[in-house]
Amino acid sequence: MPARPDLSETPDPVLIIRQRFSDAIASAFPEHAGADPLVAASKNPKFGDFQCNAAMSLSKLVGKPPREVAKAIVSAVRLDDLAEPLGEASIAGPGFINVMLRTDALGRLLSGLSTKDMGLTVAPGEVRTIVVDLCGVNLAKQMHVGHIRSTVIGDTLARVLERRGHRVIRQNHVGDWGLPIAMVTSRVIALRDAGKMNLDTITLDDLDRAYKGAKIACDADRRGLEAARKWHMGPKALAELEEQVAGAEEEDRAARRVLSLLQNHDAATVAVWQRLSDVTMAACLEACRMLNADVRPEHSAGESSYADALAPLVDDLEKRGIAEVSDGALVIRLEDVGIREPVIVRKRDGAFLYATTDMAAIRHRVRNLRADRVVYCVDARQSLHFAQVFAGCVKAGYADRPGGGRTQLDHAGFGTILGEDGKPFKTRTGESVKLADLLNEAFERAMGELTKRSSELDAAEQATIARATATAAIRYTDLAIERTKDYVFNLDAMVKFEGDTGPYLLYALARIRSIFRKAASQGLSVPTLDAGAAFAPAAPAEKALALALLRYPGAVLDVERTLEPHRLCGMIYDLANAFSVFFDQCPVLAAPDEAMRRSRLLLCALTERVLGDALGVLGIPTVERM
RNA sequence: GGUCCCGUAGCUCAGUUGGAUCAGAGCGUCGCGCUUCGAACGCGAAGGCCGCAGGUUCGAGCCCUGCCGGGACUACCA
Structure with a gap:
């Protein structure tokens, strides 16, 4: 047998x-x-x-x-x-x-895929706790294109892992601490005290300006002075610059005072900082909403939340001899694991660095959140940093799970979004482009494409569909490219409705749903999709569609293993394509006989479910019609 | 200098563990297909020294070595 x-x-x-x-x-x-x-x-x-x-x-x-x-x-x-x-x-x-x-086996396999689970969920004993580090906004700074990738890829990886049945903990590692943040806070306090800024009505744009102003005031002039001396500028110019530098030094001293106040939890200072945080996070969450990314306030775990853990952590490293003093700084040497550059955990002046914070975060995620795996969705240019931090944590035992074994640490690095000139995406004046502006522009263009094609939709529905289409366009573009590669940002190509695009996938789904509406209006019932569903794929296009459908569970598994969503994107593009051919060649409602119509309706229903499930995993919202 | 990534059609990119007629998709170009479920689609054509040269083997776009070209990162910023 x-x-x-x-x-x-x-x-x-x-x-x-x-x-x-x-x-x-x-x-x-x-x-x-x-x-x-x-x-x-x-x-x-x-x-x-x-x-x-x-x-x-x-x-x-x-x-x-x-x-x-x-x-x-x-x-x-x-x-x-x-x-x-x-x-x-x-x-x-x-x-x-x-x-x-065999055709009948193909039918049985399709029936097997017709369950809600689709063979996707891991066995109860294989459920892992997985932390996904995503989004990574910075306090008082506008989000820019770079945040699209961390947010969209991170959110997608989290969704894939959730679909597999794992316990996923999203962590938004907000850049909300350190001297730069103290600088802005200091400047905002000064502006407020001078009556030039009202904290109640402040916007992220105001904060962004204050951030840039503070940064320029603190370091640009000093470099200018050095350059002026080097290039033997006239005494008058030098005097002017020296005056500015004196101002910069004063500004710097003020920032350090504020940093100290923040570190000591001074209520009045913390209140201002909290306001900066609230304004920033409101804008961040709004952007995430437009990207359909599941990022909520409770996912925030900013650098500030590790502030009090840094000194004890560094002490621990020093006491146990994991770290040693070198040139006045405290470092962990990593030559023995093939990394030439040591990781610095304490500067010569006693201050901690972002590597210190990241190590504290890993220790927290392993020991308190009980992570079996941590996935960092961060720019690939930081790969050395993460290699160092991971190696440092392994050395210090911070990656050892309380229950035994070691937590798997993955840096799911991604490439840079470039402008048409092939350089990192910026405006002509060198400014980074506001993410919010970009998302609005995508929406406007989607709206334009939509009005060109469908006129019978009312304004409200059209806006909803345009929003979904814009989100689909942006997310699919970002996810369909191999994760580690740079890509050129091109809104026109993204929001195009033809070819290998997000909107094409939505269109395929909308066409299936349209068949069901039509069936209902003709009083035809759609057979139930369950493990007993009787599929009978016969025509080449039906068979091709069936084989495309059966690739879904494997594709999801691939993404879990490789953390590369483009594999799933390729699979569902092939699926949508197979459906389009089927749609072209195989009449469903007008099928020659009742049995064939039922089988084809089942194929449609299963395609609707698989495509819908996949788009859900990719965080792409779907529509009934478009 | 060191480490790492990338070179595939005019453009943007896939190519899974090395597998066959494997030279692929999308866009763009040129044709064809709507009195039948949404033509935002489908079908066809044109377009190639898979950067170059060696090597490994039954078999290489994929692995190894060298070279050319582009990029990123590289001890006290985050």
């Missing part, structure tokens, strides 16, 4: 067929029982639906010609419940074994 149970365990044919070939290899070549069966979907339909490539690699190990090995595998493998009978003709070329799924 053929083994059938695994057919009910997963709807993913690759997993089942891989298992069957693995069993076959174990039985035909017991001494190589562990060999990888090398099963994959065939790239060319000519060669069947799936293939096993193990014969070639095994032939060397067993010392037999590959075709002979293939023959032995073919006669040992049990696939008769799934595939057309294998035989001599199934072995092709140097020893490829081609597998053609």
Whole structure:
């Protein structure tokens, strides 16, 4: 009897067929029982639906010609419940074994995918606690394009892991501490005291200006003075600059006083800082809402929340000899793990650095949040920093889980968003572009595209759809590119409705939903999607659609493993494409007979569910019509 | 100097564990298809030294070495 149970365990044919070939290899070549069966979907339909490539690699190990090995595998493998009978003709070329799924098996696999779970959820014993570090806004600074990636990719990875059934803790590591923040706070206090700023009505733009002003006041002039001396500028210019530098030094002293007050929890100073935080976070959460990113106030875990942990942490490192003094600074040496640059945890002047904060954050996440895995969704340019911090934490034992074992630390770094000139995206004047402006612009353009095409929608619905479309456009563009690569930001290409875009996916889904509306209006019932659903894919387009659907669980697994959402994007683009061909070639409501209509309606229903589920995992909102 | 990433069609990019007719998609260009479920679609054509040169092997866009070209990072900013 053929083994059938695994057919009910997963709807993913690759997993089942891989298992069957693995069993076959174990039985035909017991001494190589562990060999990888090398099963994959065939790239060319000519060669069947799936293939096993193990014969070639095994032939060397067993010392037999590959075709002979293939023959032995073919006669040992049990696939008769799934595939057309294998035989001599199934072995092709140097020893490829081609597998053609039986139509009824394809139908059963589709039924298996028709459950709510879709074979996506891990077993109860495999549930992990996973911290996802995302968004990473900075106090008193406007969000810019760079934040799109951390927010969108981080949110998507969190959604994927949640869909797998893991316990996910999002952490927005807000840059809300340190001298730069003290500088702004100091400046805001000065402006308020001079009657030039009202804290009650202050906006993020005001804070952004204050931040830039403070930064310029504190360090630019000093560099200017050095340059002036170097280039032998006239005494008058020098005198002017020196005056500015004196001002800068005064400003710097004030900032340090404020920093000290903040560190000592001075109520009046903290109140001002809190106001800066509130204004910043309100804007941040609004941007996240427009990006459909699940980032809430309770996800905020700013640098300030680790402030009091830094001194004890550094003491601990020093006492245990993990860190040592070098040139007056306290550092952890990492040459032994292949990193030449040591990580500095305390500067010569006694101040701590962002590496110190990150180590405190990891320790907290491992010990208090009980993370089994921490995923950092942060710019790839910080890879050295994270390599250092991770290595430092491992060395210090901060990555050791309370329950034993070590927490998996991943830096899911992403590339830079570039402008048309190939350099990091900026305005002509060198300013970074406000994220809020960009999102509004995307919405306006989506609205324009929409009004060109559909006129019968009322204004309110049109706005809702335009918002979803703009979000789909931005998120899909960002997610579909390989994570680590830079890409050129092009709003026109993103909000285009044709081709490999977010809106195309929404369109495919809207067309399916339109079929259901039409069916309802004709009094036709859509058969229920459950494990007993009777699929009968017959036409090539139906079969292609079925195979595209069955790739979904594997694609989600891939993203969990690699933290690369573009794999799922590619899969659902193929799915939407397969549906479009099916839609073109296979009439659903006007199918030639009742059985075919039911089967096709089921295919539509399953496509709707898979596409909808995938878009949900990608954080892309869907619409009923557009 | 050191470490790492990237070079694939005119443009923007996929290519999974090395697998076959594997040279792929989208955009753009040129054709074709709506009296039948949404043409925001589908089908077809044109377009290529997969940066270059070696190597590994049954098999290389993928792995190794060197070179050329572009980029990022590189001890007291975050």
